[in-house]
Amino acid sequence: MGLALADDLLAQGLQSVQREVDDAFDSLLPVPDDSRSTLVEAMRYAAIGGGKRVRPLLLTAVAAMHGVSREAAIRAACAVEAIHVYSLIHDDLPCMDDDDLRHGKPTVHKVFDEATAVLAGDSLHALAFDILADPETSTDPFVRAELVHKLAIASGHNGMAGGQMMDIAAENEEFDLHTVTKLQQLKTGALLGAAVELGAVLGRVPAEGRLALRNYARDIGLAFQIADDLLDHDGDEEKAGKALRKDAEQGKQTFLSLLGPKRAREQAQALVDQAIGHLSSYGEEADLLRAVARFVVERDR
Amino acid sequence: MGLALADDLLAQGLQSVQREVDDAFDSLLPVPDDSRSTLVEAMRYAAIGGGKRVRPLLLTAVAAMHGVSREAAIRAACAVEAIHVYSLIHDDLPCMDDDDLRHGKPTVHKVFDEATAVLAGDSLHALAFDILADPETSTDPFVRAELVHKLAIASGHNGMAGGQMMDIAAENEEFDLHTVTKLQQLKTGALLGAAVELGAVLGRVPAEGRLALRNYARDIGLAFQIADDLLDHDGDEEKAGKALRKDAEQGKQTFLSLLGPKRAREQAQALVDQAIGHLSSYGEEADLLRAVARFVVERDR
Numbered sequence: 001m002g003l004a005l006a007d008d009l010l011a012q013g014l015q016s017v018q019r020e021v022d023d024a025f026d027s028l029l030p031v032p033d034d035s036r037s038t039l040v041e042a043m044r045y046a047a048i049g050g051g052k053r054v055r056p057l058l059l060t061a062v063a064a065m066h067g068v069s070r071e072a073a074i075r076a077a078c079a080v081e082a083i084h085v086y087s088l089i090h091d092d093l094p095c096m097d098d099d100d101l102r103h104g105k106p107t108v109h110k111v112f113d114e115a116t117a118v119l120a121g122d123s124l125h126a127l128a129f130d131i132l133a134d135p136e137t138s139t140d141p142f143v144r145a146e147l148v149h150k151l152a153i154a155s156g157h158n159g160m161a162g163g164q165m166m167d168i169a170a171e172n173e174e175f176d177l178h179t180v181t182k183l184q185q186l187k188t189g190a191l192l193g194a195a196v197e198l199g200a201v202l203g204r205v206p207a208e209g210r211l212a213l214r215n216y217a218r219d220i221g222l223a224f225q226i227a228d229d230l231l232d233h234d235g236d237e238e239k240a241g242k243a244l245r246k247d248a249e250q251g252k253q254t255f256l257s258l259l260g261p262k263r264a265r266e267q268a269q270a271l272v273d274q275a276i277g278h279l280s281s282y283g284e285e286a287d288l289l290r291a292v293a294r295f296v297v298e299r300d301r
Numbered sequence: 302m303g304l305a306l307a308d309d310l311l312a313q314g315l316q317s318v319q320r321e322v323d324d325a326f327d328s329l330l331p332v333p334d335d336s337r338s339t340l341v342e343a344m345r346y347a348a349i350g351g352g353k354r355v356r357p358l359l360l361t362a363v364a365a366m367h368g369v370s371r372e373a374a375i376r377a378a379c380a381v382e383a384i385h386v387y388s389l390i391h392d393d394l395p396c397m398d399d400d401d402l403r404h405g406k407p408t409v410h411k412v413f414d415e416a417t418a419v420l421a422g423d424s425l426h427a428l429a430f431d432i433l434a435d436p437e438t439s440t441d442p443f444v445r446a447e448l449v450h451k452l453a454i455a456s457g458h459n460g461m462a463g464g465q466m467m468d469i470a471a472e473n474e475e476f477d478l479h480t481v482t483k484l485q486q487l488k489t490g491a492l493l494g495a496a497v498e499l500g501a502v503l504g505r506v507p508a509e510g511r512l513a514l515r516n517y518a519r520d521i522g523l524a525f526q527i528a529d530d531l532l533d534h535d536g537d538e539e540k541a542g543k544a545l546r547k548d549a550e551q552g553k554q555t556f557l558s559l560l561g562p563k564r565a566r567e568q569a570q571a572l573v574d575q576a577i578g579h580l581s582s583y584g585e586e587a588d589l590l591r592a593v594a595r596f597v598v599e600r601d602r
Binding site: 032034035036038039040043086087090093095096113114115116118119121122123125126127128129130132133134141142144145146148149151152153155156157158159161162164165166168169170173179182186 | 333335336337339340341344387388391394396397414415416417419420422423424426427428429430431433434435442443445446447449450452453454456457458460462463465466467469470471474480483487
């Protein structure tokens, strides 16, 4: 497939998934007629609009390759995105990264307050598992239980939350490349990997048939993070919609600080090529995944 | 059964479940050999030791009535308790209730720091669903998916977190008895109800056969909260192991402020009698549940 066609495929995929995820969150989060309304408004503020929706795009792309209904794929995509959004809300809190801006708008604790932000994050965390365990996502209870199990591990202390803890420790410790790689595989890689894996679980791909997809996810996860480091260093704050240049301020070791910009760029590109290589047994049905792999390093936000 | 025997049954039940839950958390949370160790230490600090373990006792008592293996019941009990413990960690944060003491020891953010407390709560939240969706809890995927679904709803904005949001609003609004009842049914009742329900799900009690147990849980949930209000008003801070007299300071309407102490006590007792009444179709296999109903209003912490 030519690169122009791949760009079209990606642009359409992103645009479509962004709209579908927004619509699904809108349905999943009706505002109640009591004093919980502020909580649900805060959840909606964080979950609807903004965000590239890379994880939903990955999940729905894998699901589409395996004949999953679009409705089920979008529900599972919302679950993964709910975890991502909750982690951003908590990450932006004053006691964590203390950020005022996210996706170009004020962070949840700025618009509401800190207590509401903590509870909105917690509620989105619970919503993710509520969605996955609901028979509307899959009539097969084995699929539902496996979706939950993969996502819970990716979210907890052996996944994303564990990576965030390592990231905090990175401010005071001198991490080497091996440790930074582990940190990022947990902090970003676990949830990106879960997005791909949940698509395969919905498509009833047996565990042994998911190896190529897992390897693809691992490689784009690291490439994604190197691209993030480069954007943090070179990017445009307005396009990024958040504060940049924080890693260097906090004296954290990153792929960029350890490899330098030239090698970091080469490494990200090599990982993308390697990720696409893992898809060699797939035909054009994996073209969207190939386009996503290129997108994670070429994006400007 | 005589009251002395019931007291023995309760004391033994509590002591046993406290030890088993501590042991299970100890196994579930090995400390990793990297910079996530602080996170897991914080999770262990909050989850192991301390706490009455009322929810685990309820869950395991219902499970035992329906022939569930002790191991499976304790695993599910740990999941419910992990949700309870995570909610206490977040509730104690400076931006929430700002409490320094819990179960007679310094709160998590005091011993560690706020960022670690946020992440430890988040990680225990994820752990709950990891445990329930794991085939070790039940070989039946339908049971696993249903356990997750019930607990996710009880934890989120339509359950505990929603109740906490109403509780925050109660500082600034003048709630009537109807609204305080709804608040407490969400804040405390949802998770107590989930503990009972999860025991029944593990025991493969069909939904229509759970009505008596649900009614029992609803009544002891409200009785539990009235007892909490009375303890907050009259209790001993040392025994309670936490700061008391906060409701009145914050000008919140509670069962106690709305009913007065005499009617509140009568109402709690009436709810306990009513809860026990719902168990009339059960024989002595429900004696522990009857003892728990009396315990929730007679406890001194």
